[in-house]
Amino acid sequence: MNAEVERRFPDLHPALGVRAAVVESNRCLNCFDAPCTAACPTHIDVPGFIKKIASGNLRGSATQILEANVLAASCSRVCPVEVLCEGACVMHGRQEKAIAIGQLQRFAMESFYAKGGTIPTRGASERPEKIACIGAGPASLACAAELKLQGFQVTVIERRSLPGGLNTYGVAEYKLRTADSLREIEMIRELGVEFRTAEIGDEASLLTLEKEFDRVFLGVGLGAMHRLEIPGGDHPGVVDALEFIAAYKLGEPLLGVASVVVIGAGNTAIDAAVAAVRLGAADVKILYRRDAASISAFDFEFEHARQEGVDFLWWTLPRMVETSDDGELRSLTCVRTELNDAGQLVALEESEFAVQCDLVIPAIGQSPLVEFLSSIRGLQVERGRVLIDRATGQTSNPKYFAGGDCVNGGREVVDAVADGKRAALGIVTSFATNTFDSSASGTAVSHG
Ligand code: SF4
Structure with missing residues (x-):
């Protein structure tokens, strides 16, 4: 590092x-x-x-x-x-x-x-069945480890060069270092889980996968962060929170930025804002369209950000990214917001004001991988989330199981681990009871 x-x-x-x-x-x-x-x-x-x-x-x-x-x-x-x-x-x-x-x-x-400890094996006999886990985030890793411990042939397939998902690329470095994430994954590799770098993105690649593997676990997480859909939102000085965090963890940290505005008030926004402070920005603001009581970040994260010197601008909505004559990002034009009598959030006209900044970091949530998920035959998806049987993790296409953010919409690492293990046990049961129907007809499903 x-x-x-x-x-x-x-x-x-x-x-x-x-x-x-x-x-x-x-x-x-x-x-x-x-x-x-x-x-x-x-x-x-x-x-x-x-x-x-x-x-x-x-x-x-x-x-x-x-x-x-x-x-x-x-x-x-x-x-x-x-x-x-x-x-x-x-x-x-x-x-x-x-x-x-x-x-x-x-x-x-x-x-x-x-002391050189490794994950204890269970002495299970080798089984011939092959399982693919798509994505190398916590859900897939937990699923893969459990199946390997039960003797299956398991391959984790990931498009990025490093495994671990957000544990490797997206968690603030003062909480979890990339090296520690990778060391933990090495233990899973040592169990005999194979890791493959490949993009599974269309119907053709899925068909090839379905021929090679007996079951597929979807631990694909969520897609890219939502873009800042305002004039100037595509300026190079607008960098989404996950990209910003991954850059300082694994690439070139953005040093020398004096003032930063983070848009959004979830835990990722807090991580990005605190990182901006640690990287030397003297003025870091989190801008949110409602008040402190409405934020999705945990209370202790909010307190931590305040202690690190992050300022909060409540009831504020970004309207436009402003640049100087030579194209440098200069400020963010914002408006005030309030709740109207019907309880709806509205922007107050003629309330415009400018927030000076050199860098804008939107942290306004990730979009689901709708296109990819819709290319899987018979897979039921509701509002971008894969529907599963709660007890087994099995989807409406019985060859596929799923867990983690692509099912729950984005929760904690420990939820993804629990999902991955549940699906692994569901996969084991599906071989024992032969609950597999290649016709991919729908089964009773619900949100995980
Ligand atoms: S067992 Fe759990 S709940 Fe009880 S004292 Fe120990 S940590 Fe707390």
Whole structure:
């Protein structure tokens, strides 16, 4: 990694040392029917792994975590634990600080990998069936690992040069470094999962795939970010948030930008705005069309951005990107917004004002891969989301299973991991019960 980026993006939460981890693990009450485990989408046995840390059995702790979640190292860094396991911890009811579950999980996983630990195999016999997982994000990786552990021949197919999806390209570096994402994926490769770089984008490539593989898992995520559809929205100084984050993580970071406007108020907008501060911008604003109560970013992310010095402009809508005579991006013309009597958001005419900036970063959501999904025969898609059987992950084309963002519209890494594993078990069952019908007629499906 670029040394300059490494210097500017130290860990947001430094790792626990051995003593601190043991002290923290001894605070856990080992609850029966632990609510923290129920709140984890992958249902990690939280009291179980914490107890092992307390007794010094770090290897046992890590392997127990891996049984539930093969991407446990990255999840320990990127999970919004405040609203999942730690949010459910009974300590809140005792007016005490929740157990630092994320930090303890990270401690167990990093100790394990630092000692050369690998994902434990289960001694399953090799099976002849071949499975393709399209996309190399968390859902596909979890699906692939589970199937490989059960003996199947698994190939992960990805169009980008590196696997990992948003874990590799799109998570703020102070939460998860690209190198750590890739190290974790290497463990899955070492299980015997094959990784192939190829674009699966049209009917012809899908037909070839269907001939080669017995089942296909769709872990394709979402498509490109929505474009800023205003005059000047295609100026080179308008760079979408995912492109901006990927550039500083893996390419050339945009240094020397003095003032930045980020449009949108989700977690990706926060990541981009904080990154702009860390990259040296003196003036970083997040601009949002409603108020603070309406943002989709988590409260702790919002607080973090404020602490890093990001300003927020509420009730504001961008209207036009303004450039200087020599074509340089100069400012963003905006208007004020409000809710009318019917509760609809409206722009206030004659409320125009300019926000000076050198760079505009839209973070206004990703579009679904509608064209690609519609090229899959018999696949039911609703509002851009693949419909699946909730219990098995099977789609309306029984050869295909799906999970992750292309099903849920964009949730957490841990949700994608849970989806991928569920689909893997669904695939295994489909061979056992032969719930496969090449006619691709519709089955009962619902959103995941
Ligand atoms: S809820 Fe809190 S105290 Fe109870 S088992 Fe989970 S982490 Fe430990």
